[in-house]
Amino acid sequence: MGHLKITAVILLGLIILSGCGEEKKDLQKEKVPQSELIRSEGTDVSALDINGDGKLYQCPMHFQVISDSLETCPLCMMDLVEYTVAEAGVNIQNHYNH
Numbered sequence: 883m884g885h886l887k888i889t890a891v892i893l894l895g896l897i898i899l900s901g902c903g904e905e906k907k908d909l910q911k912e913k914v915p916q917s918e919l920i921r922s923e924g925t926d927v928s929a930l931d932i933n934g935d936g937k938l939y940q941c942p943m944h945f946q947v948i949s950d951s952l953e954t955c956p957l958c959m960m961d962l963v964e965y966t967v968a969e970a971g972v973n974i975q976n977h978y979n980h
Contacts, residue, residue: 917956919947923978927971938970939963945970945977 921930925948930938932950939962941947941955948970953962965973 915956917947919949919953919956920944921946921948921974923974925974927974928967930970931967936967937964938967940965940970940973945973948974 921927927938927948930948930950939949939952941958941960942963943960944955944957947955947957947962949962952964954960955962
């Protein structure tokens with residue numbers, strides 16, 4: 883009879899722990915916002931210069947966040963900083979190479 887209680891407690895503990903893991907995964911997914919400003923590795927940065935002024939705006943903390951206009955970073959809520967297209971290209975390349 884004692885073994886049955888121990889087994890039941892262990893099973894209940896495993897069920898509770900497995901449920902907690904799923905909730906943690908869901909919370910982690912929510913932390914990374916989806917945004918058209920978050921660029922992937924290999925992005926042609928020069929194509930992002932839609933107005934052709936040779937400048938882009940990029941987050942100084944998240945170089946994968948790039949826009950052709952002054953925006954706010956969807957990851958840290960900082961204002962994007964102006965860079966030349968060449969600087970933005972180097973920044974995003976360094977971001978993905980680290």
